[in-house]
Amino acid sequence: MPTNLASRGWETSRVSDSGVFVSRSFSLYWRADAVSTLGTYVTLFALQALVLLTLDGTASDVGWLNASRWLPYLVFGLVVGALVDGRRRLPLMIGTDLVQAVLLLIVPLLWWLDALSLGALLVIVFAYGSAAVVNMAATMSFLPRLVEPAQLQPAHARVDGADAVGSMAGPALGGLLVSTIGAPLAVLVDSLTYLYSAITLRRIKVDEPPTRTGVTARGLLADIVEGVRWAYGRSGLRTLAIATHGWFVGHAIVGVVLAPYAFLTLDLTAFQFGLVGAIGGVGAVVGTTITTAVGRRLGTGRTIILCHSIITCGVVAMVLAGEPTSRAAAIALLMLGQGLYGLAMGMSNSHEMSYRQLVTPDELQARTNTTLRSINRAVIVVVAPIAGVLADAIGIRPMLVVAAVVFALVASGLASTSFRAVRAPA
Numbered sequence: 001m002p003t004n005l006a007s008r009g010w011e012t013s014r015v016s017d018s019g020v021f022v023s024r025s026f027s028l029y030w031r032a033d034a035v036s037t038l039g040t041y042v043t044l045f046a047l048q049a050l051v052l053l054t055l056d057g058t059a060s061d062v063g064w065l066n067a068s069r070w071l072p073y074l075v076f077g078l079v080v081g082a083l084v085d086g087r088r089r090l091p092l093m094i095g096t097d098l099v100q101a102v103l104l105l106i107v108p109l110l111w112w113l114d115a116l117s118l119g120a121l122l123v124i125v126f127a128y129g130s131a132a133v134v135n136m137a138a139t140m141s142f143l144p145r146l147v148e149p150a151q152l153q154p155a156h157a158r159v160d161g162a163d164a165v166g167s168m169a170g171p172a173l174g175g176l177l178v179s180t181i182g183a184p185l186a187v188l189v190d191s192l193t194y195l196y197s198a199i200t201l202r203r204i205k206v207d208e209p210p211t212r213t214g215v216t217a218r219g220l221l222a223d224i225v226e227g228v229r230w231a232y233g234r235s236g237l238r239t240l241a242i243a244t245h246g247w248f249v250g251h252a253i254v255g256v257v258l259a260p261y262a263f264l265t266l267d268l269t270a271f272q273f274g275l276v277g278a279i280g281g282v283g284a285v286v287g288t289t290i291t292t293a294v295g296r297r298l299g300t301g302r303t304i305i306l307c308h309s310i311i312t313c314g315v316v317a318m319v320l321a322g323e324p325t326s327r328a329a330a331i332a333l334l335m336l337g338q339g340l341y342g343l344a345m346g347m348s349n350s351h352e353m354s355y356r357q358l359v360t361p362d363e364l365q366a367r368t369n370t371t372l373r374s375i376n377r378a379v380i381v382v383v384a385p386i387a388g389v390l391a392d393a394i395g396i397r398p399m400l401v402v403a404a405v406v407f408a409l410v411a412s413g414l415a416s417t418s419f420r421a422v423r424a425p426a
Contacts, residue, residue, distance in 0.1 A: 023146065023147075025146055025204045025205060025206055026146050026147060026155065028200055028201065028203050028204045029142070029143070029146060029201070029204060030158060030159060030162060031200055032097075032196070032197040032198075032200040032201045033139070033159055033162060033163075033197070034162035034163075034165070034166065035193045035196050035197055035200075036097065036190075036193045036194050036196070036197040037162060037163050037166040037170075038165075038166040038169060038170050038173075038193060039170075039189050039190030039191070039192065039193025039194065040166070040170070040190055040193075041166045041169075041170020041171060041174065041277075041281075042170045042171075042173055042174040042177065042186060042187075042189045042190055043104065043174075043186070043187050043189070043190035044170070044174075045170065045171050045174030045175065045178070045186075045273075045274065045277065046174050046177065046178055046183045046184075046186035046187050046190075047065060047121070047125070047183070047187070048062055048065070048259040049174070049178045049183040049186075049259075049270055050107075050121070050183035050184060050187075051065055051118065051121070052259060052260065052263050052264075053178070053183065053263070053270070054111075054116075054182070054183050054184065055116075055117070055118055055121075057118060058260070058388070058392055059256060059257060059260040059264075059387075059388045059391040059392050059396060060385070060388035060389050060391075060392050061118060061388070062256050062259060062260060062388055063256045063384040063385040063386070063387055063388025063389065063391075064118075064122060064384075064385055064388065065121070065122065065125060066252070066255055066256055066380060066384040067380065067381045067382075067384045067385050068122040068123075068125045068126045068129065069125050069126075069128070069129045070129060070377035070378075070380040070381050070384075071126055071129065071381050072126060072129040072130040072132070072133045073129070073133055073373060073374040073376075073377030073378060073381075074374060074377060074378040074381050075130075076130060076133050077133055077137075077370050077371070077373065077374025077375075077377070077378075078224045078227070078228070078367075078370065078371060078374055079224065080133050080134055080137050080366075080370055081137050081224070081227055081366045081367040081368075081369065081370025081371055081374070082223035082224045082227060082366075082367055084134065084137040084138050084141060084366035084370070088208040089138040089139075089141055089142040089145070089208060089366075090138075090142065090201065090204060090206060090208060092134055092135070092137075092138035093135060093138045093139050093142065093201055094198045094201045094202055095198075096131045096132070096134045096135035096138070097135065097194045097195070097197045097198035097201065098194070098195070098198050099131040100128055100131045100132065100135070100191075100194045101191045101192070101194035101195045101198070102191075103124055103127050103128045103131065104124075104128065104187050104188070104190050104191040104194070105188070105191050106124055107121065107124060107184055107187045108184045108185050108187055108188055110124075111184035111185075112184075116184065133370070133374075136369075136370070136373065137366045137369060137370040138366070140353070140365075140366075140369040140370075140373075141365035141366040141369055143155060143156070143159070143357075144357050144362060144365060145206060145208065145362070146206070149358055152354045152357055152358060153292065153295065153350055153351065153354035154292055154350075155354075156349065156350035156353045156354050157288055157291050157292050157350040158288075159350075160284075160287075160288040160291070160346060160349050160350050161285065161288040161289065161346075163284070163288075163346075163349075164281055164284030164285040164287065164288045164342065164346045165281065165285055166281070169278065169281065170277070170281070171273070171274045171275075171276070171277025171278050171280070171281065172274045172275055172277065172278035172281075173189070173274070174186055174274055174277075175269075175270045175271040175272070175273060175274015175275065175277070176271060176274065177189065178270040178274075179269070179270050179271045223367065224367070226364070226367070227364060227367025227368055227370075227371050228367075228371055230360070230364050230367070230368055231367075231368050231371045231372055235359055235360060235368070236359060237356060237359065237368075237372070239414070239417050239418075239419045240304070240352065240355070240356075240414075240419060240422075241372050241375075243308075243410050243413060243414045243419075244352070244372070244376060245375055245376060245379055246406065246409065246410045246413070247308065247406075247407065247410045248376045248377075248379040248380060248383075249379055249383050249406050250311075250315070250402075250403040250404075250406035250407045250410070251380070251403075252379060252380040252383035252384045252387060253383065253387045253399055253400070253402060253403040253406070254315065254318075254341075254400070254403050255380070255384065256384050256387040256388050256391065256399075257387060257388075257391045257396045257399045257400060257403075258318070259273070260391065260396055261318070261322070261396045261397070261400065262276065262334065264396070265322060265396050265397065266321065266322070266327075266330050266331075266334065267327075268331065268334075272331060275335075276331065276334050276335050276338050277338065279335040279336075279338050279339045279342070280338035280339060280341055280342035281342055282339060282342065283338065283339035283340060283341065283342030283343035283344075283346065284342035284343065284345055284346035285342075285346065286343055286346065287307075287342065287343040287344065287345065287346020287347035287348075288346040288347070288350070289346075290347065291303070291346065291347040291348075291350055291351065292350075294306075294347060295350075295351050299421065299422065299423040300351045300355050300422050300423050301414070301419045301420045301421055301422035301423070302420055302421075303347065303348070303351050304348050304351055304352060304414065304419075305411055305414050305415050305419075305420055306347075307344040307345070307347045307348035308344070308348070308407060308410050308411035308414065309408075309411045310340050310343060310344040310347075311340065311341055311344035311345070311407050312404055312407040312408045312411060313340055314336075314337045314338070314339070314340030314341040314343075314344065315337060315341070315400060315403050315404040315407060316337075316404050317333050317334075317336045317337035317340060318333070318334055318337035318338070318341075318400055319397060319400045319401055319404065320333050321333035321334040321337065322397045322400075355422070356368065356369070356372070357369075387399055
């Protein structure tokens, strides 16, 4: 278990009687994350629209796009986690924000030069994802240095709240931008948000441990092995980790087929699909608002299982949107599905992350977070192209049915284990 942060000389957050964090450093961290997250949701929308509408792509192409984004986690994730654990995390966060800002600028530049192709886009997205791996490892491992252990779940809930707002406003803003200025220029928004994030993070004052020196290849390998053994061994995280890997199978399928389903099957416009995504954000906002209270009542395990059950219902609603019906009914069902999907994700993440970080010592934070997230993203790398090919071969809607079955199996599998009684340590 992590020791008291104040005893290490690091800045900590206080929570007022109203539950609001009053630490200046945490506020800066939260603002930087909130703004860059909004831009990221705009870009995720814009990149899929770019493939489908600008480059005349298919579901398979969206699958390759998603795989390229997450492939760096599979290639570099374990090494990055071990390296980040031995370095100061704040400078890494700032530097990778700037790298991501520059990479995203290349997309509209190539489009302006009439040189943008699917191949070039995949290369840029891979490079962007590589910077994101380092940024994620540093960012996720930095938060336990800003807040006390008892405040970690509420801190994650507040960060998730900003993410939820971003997931609500981002697709709507993305749909508006794609409809007015086009998908390539919409990517510029995210570039500017990463720049803002870097500037904001530079204002944080925190006394981090010094960078570890004298790291050898053999020592790095030992660090990687130690991180894997902790994540799947004596930490007690194995059951949740394996269930989450299965959850990402369903999530990868939905991530590939949802945009083609909206654009090609239901014939929605970019603006209409943006509004559908915004409803998912509304659900996420509600989820992050109630998640702490739900967790206190049900416990960590039952809350996460409930979320997986809700997400199953959400995908079923998306499937029903493809029934022969009016356009309004189809949009309403797709919105309902997205709303439930967002609600479940808004509720679950803070409990999963805080539980993982509370049982993990500081010196293993980056390795544990990156190991588990790398395997999760590796699932997307493998499943996304397959889901795209199968969607083109057997239909998009049947693949949504497969995703619903996967989510249902994950929920029932967790419910059948002792994890259902787990409560996060205080």
